[in-house]
Amino acid sequence: MLEAFSNRRGAAIYMVVWLFFGLALGGVIALTSDTPLANAMLFAIPLNMVYALVAGYSAYYLCRAYPLGARPAGTVAAVLTVAAVVSGVLWLLVGHLWNAVTALPDLAWAGIVLTPQLSALIVGLGILLYGCAAAVHYLVIEFVRARSAERRELESQLLAQEAELRMLRTQIDPHFLFNSLNSISALTSCDAGAARRMTLELASFFRQSLGMEAHKMVTLGEELVLIRHFLAIEQVRFGDRLRVACAVDDAAQACLVPPMLIQPLVENAVKHGICNLPEGGVIRIAAQRAGSLLHIRVDNPVDEDLHAGTGGSGIGLANVRQRLARAYKHEASIRWGRQDNNFNVDIAMPAHTTADRE
Template identity: 35%
Template sequence: MFLRTSTKVQLLFIVWTVIASFVLFFALLGNHFPFDIAWKDALFSGIIISVISQILYFIQTYSHAKRPVNFSNFGLILVLTAIYQLLINSAFKLVLGNERWTEYIRPFEGARACLVFFVLISVSLYWWINKNQQIQSQVHQQLIEQERALTKAELDNIHQQLQPHFLFNSLNSIGALTEINPKEANRMILLLSDFLRGTLRKDIQTLIPISEEIEQVKRYLEIEKIRFGHRLKTEFDIDEGCLETLVPPLLLQPVIENAIKFGLYGSTDEVIIYVGVKHQENGLEIEVRNPFDPDFTQYKTGKGFGLTSIKRRLMLLFNQYDLLTTEKQDKLFITKILIPK
């Protein structure tokens, strides 16, 4: 009669019951009980306590108390102890007869009842702890699933906010080029289509090789070069040993967009944006450098959603808060991203 408990728990209980039965058997022999009474007592007691314990488990499973020791459980164990006494006495009277029952079993009824009561208390406590662990595990798993769902929803929300400024600017540029340079406008449409195709098909929680991310960034930069012409220059320094390292998709585009925004807006000079990727002891380091003018008004008032979103994404994916850092050196703005091992 094994009711809805794990195989491991049931096996442990069976082992404990068998050991307890052997202990009882040798204890009775040591107290000069006849061999046949000793083994029958051990066998009957083991079977009856096993059945009663399973009944106790069944009741506690479907009526799980908040506390391991309470009046309900206490009363239940008293009733089950009385049932044990009734069953064991009936079995012994049937098998041994009244005379042997009176001689060997009846004198120890009080001690047997006390012992069985404390055994059932222990079993009840064990079943309660086991059931409570199952409940806590289920609650913990539900919380994990909820957290994953919330994380995915937040990542999706961030994903939806990454592209709008770039997309609107590109469409405006295409509109302007349509009249003055239809060929470049057509090229920009094709590049934009290719870029968006690669962007929209990405699962924001699935890691991709850094080589794919670099290729997507290059597509993005090709579009921006049409907008800014000769003013936008790029320099890539990619360690070839890093090309297969996995990173979150759409990681660099907001950083590059940020670099273009604060590097080219407000300036008429040629601007070089540097992208470097290399291995470090604690993971993959991605570095983006762009010149900036500290007196540029938009730099001072900008909200910096791009970097904020990347920092938030990295925290949600890797549970670390310091994976994106920024610093200023002379007139260079440096953004560093660490992808932990």
């Protein structure tokens, strides 16, 4: 009953159905007796609308108190049968009372003649309508329960996805922090000024990254600011050995990406590329928007004597791959490989902007 009246459309449909039953009952009374049609309708329609409310609420609470599957089927059937019979008898008593009121001499029209056959019809119809109301309520209750379960499952999936994304994202911080602290420790004994600059850049890096943690998505431009802090830290360590070439167009900078998505790729480029080359090299970061797709590429030189698979097959690429799969499913892809002593990573993902989500 409460679910049926949860919106105006449901309430209207419920009352229209019962109004139809009232019209049908009035027509039957008029056809099976000498009662005028107006008298029959004025008796049947108000009586039926009252029964719609009373039987509806009664059936609803009984259905909630005796849910299917939670109680024995015989018990549920017995309770509903008794309730239906009692409701039918009470409906007949209310009908007699209403008929007596309408038959008063002061009224402009007389009541109807309640014969034993008509009384039996009213009781039988009351039992049948009560059973129909109970069946409808069971269907509505199960439908609402199924929708609630589906909503809870979806919410659980979203929470699990967010937790996994948070876990994958936070794996990066300790990994980078340990490397940076080791570098600072090494610099303190030989170059205190460089260690101090590296400490300040590290503080700026984590301040920026903590600000990004509060968002599910950031612009690529914000991600590049974080990468610049990271590279400034590493350049204190590597000096002229580490060079960077960045080619990112304005349309790409406005696109949204998961926070800390590109940083582990650049970190891999330093750790597995520049770190192993005495002469250093250039890390190239490029991004372009092509229609509905955002293309990002990070490549770096690698030592030709190292195995072809070397170049970042650990935590960095694993995080990026899993986060892309979680955020975009099949709409995003990541590919990496070695070519001409360069290790490159290519990402293709949907090009969303803040304006697209408003």
